[in-house]
Amino acid sequence: MFDNLSTKLDRAIKTLKGQGSISEINVAATIKEIRRALVDADVNYKVAKDVTDKIKEAAMGRDVLTAVSPGQLMVKIVYDELTALMGGEKQDITIKGDPAVILLSGLQGSGKTTFAGKLASFVKKQNRTVLLVACDVYRPAAIDQLKVLGEQIGVEVYSEVENKNPVEISRNAIEYAKKNNKKVVIIDTAGRLAVDEQMMREIEDVKAAINPSETLFVVDSMTGQDAVNTAKTFNDRLNFDGVVLTKLDGDSRGGAALSIRAVVEKPIKFISTGEKMDALDLFYPDRMAQRILGMGDVISLVERAQMQFDDEEAKRINAKIRKNQFNFDDFLSQLEQIKKMGNIKDLMGMIPGMSKAMKDVDIDDDAFKPVEAIIKSMTRQERANPDLINGSRKKRLAKGSGTDIQQVNALMKQFDDMRKMMRTMNKMSQTKGGMAQMA
Ligand code: GDP
Numbered sequence: 058m059f060d061n062l063s064t065k066l067d068r069a070i071k072t073l074k075g076q077g078s079i080s081e082i083n084v085a086a087t088i089k090e091i092r093r094a095l096v097d098a099d100v101n102y103k104v105a106k107d108v109t110d111k112i113k114e115a116a117m118g119r120d121v122l123t124a125v126s127p128g129q130l131m132v133k134i135v136y137d138e139l140t141a142l143m144g145g146e147k148q149d150i151t152i153k154g155d156p157a158v159i160l161l162s163g164l165q166g167s168g169k170t171t172f173a174g175k176l177a178s179f180v181k182k183q184n185r186t187v188l189l190v191a192c193d194v195y196r197p198a199a200i201d202q203l204k205v206l207g208e209q210i211g212v213e214v215y216s217e218v219e220n221k222n223p224v225e226i227s228r229n230a231i232e233y234a235k236k237n238n239k240k241v242v243i244i245d246t247a248g249r250l251a252v253d254e255q256m257m258r259e260i261e262d263v264k265a266a267i268n269p270s271e272t273l274f275v276v277d278s279m280t281g282q283d284a285v286n287t288a289k290t291f292n293d294r295l296n297f298d299g300v301v302l303t304k305l306d307g308d309s310r311g312g313a314a315l316s317i318r319a320v321v322e323k324p325i326k327f328i329s330t331g332e333k334m335d336a337l338d339l340f341y342p343d344r345m346a347q348r349i350l351g352m353g354d355v356i357s358l359v360e361r362a363q364m365q366f367d368d369e370e371a372k373r374i375n376a377k378i379r380k381n382q383f384n385f386d387d388f389l390s391q392l393e394q395i396k397k398m399g400n401i402k403d404l405m406g407m408i409p410g411m412s413k414a415m416k417d418v419d420i421d422d423d424a425f426k427p428v429e430a431i432i433k434s435m436t437r438q439e440r441a442n443p444d445l446i447n448g449s450r451k452k453r454l455a456k457g458s459g460t461d462i463q464q465v466n467a468l469m470k471q472f473d474d475m476r477k478m479m480r481t482m483n484k485m486s487q488t489k490g491g492m493a494q495m496a
Pocket of ligand 1: 163164166167168169170171172248305306329332
């Protein structure tokens with residue numbers, strides 16, 4: 058899901074690649090692209106404008122850490138804003154009262170009945186006794202559907218086939234729950250094809266009569282802008298507590314997830330991703346933002362880099378690279394920096410496109426030990442002037458570091474290759490952030 062949006066954002070952010078800092082000039086085009094990508098993903102225009110304005114504000118004049126590229130930093134900024142837009146923190150449903158009553162609302166076909174089953178199964182797993190209530194007085198088939206689901210998950214379903222009054226059915230169901238020791242009552246109400254006055258009044262009456270501890274609005278995420286409008290209509294009448302986004306497994310453009318929260322100011326609490334009873338997830342704004350961005354775990358990478366990378370040191374090393382003076386002392390210092398950032402394999406895995414390639418490669422922090430040992434066996438002159446290291450010195454280094462001549466040769470070759478690459482980079486005058494990206 059969200060492929061469309063994440064690819065577009067990816068492209069927008071790539072325009073920043075290779076830039077040293079985020080400035081008015083280079084950010085304007087990116088912001089425009091991000092806004093277009095959001096609108097294309099069915100995000101409400103006003104919401105898209107608000108969020109991109111905030112992104113721009115957060116990005117302007119930001120000194121780009123040498124440890125991350127401006128593109129990566131931009132991803133982090135976009136991620137922060139998307140997370141905030143979707144509510145920031147995860148929000149739980151309130152299960153309170155004896156029994157606790159949860160009321161479900163939404164249009165027909167939104168996935169309400171399926172969700173009722175999933176929620177019942179979810180609550181049952183918390184070792185609570187549950188009663189499902191079929192309150193669709195218009196479609197007998199809906200009652201049967203709920204009974205099938207109930208049987209599947211081992212939850213009793215309450216219904217009154219002859220009764221056409223949802224308020225009465227709900228009240229009776231709650232009485233039944235009290236007598237039969239059911240601690241949570243989930244009421245599945247009637248859905249219609251379009252919002253209509255009678256239906257709205259009916260569910261308003263049910264809510265007033267039973268005073269649920271949680272009223273949820275269930276909405277099909279594939280309906281895009283309509284989802285936002287329906288959410289608004291239901292919220293005006295019901296003042297619901299939270300939103301359930303269904304069918305996020307489908308070809309949804311994801312805009313609903315982004316704009317509903319902003320428009321109705323109510324949190325999304327669950328997402329439903331399939332027809333199986335266990336395809337229900339709690340909604341975590343930060344995880345959803347990561348999924349939308351679909352960029353590996355760049356976010357954590359940037360966060361860690363921001364926390365730990367010594368920017369001054371990186372600048373010093375970049376200056377040496379520019380002057381073609383990079384030596385083994387600098388190499389060692391870079392290794393220290395990388396090690397400070399945590400487990401090497403984890404770190405590599407956070408780089409988009411890297412995780413798959415890295416899966417079968419066994420790198421652990423020990424991989425650097427022989428390299429460090431060799432460099433530490435060098436004299437000060439050798440470290441500062443690597444060209445001094447000839448055959449006999451290599452033998453001495455191997456012996457001193459407890460490695461062998463092949464390992465010393467490998468390191469020398471790697472170092473030479475790095476210097477060559479740095480020289481080429483210098484020629485292309487692409488210096489800033491270069492070393493850090495290679496590391
Ligand atoms: P209701 O009319 O609101 O009660 O909606 P239903 O629960 O009957 O769902 C309508 C259709 O959507 C059914 O065919 C469900 O199987 C399907 N459905 C419900 N939730 C999901 C979901 O999360 N993913 C997918 N792919 N289909 C769903």
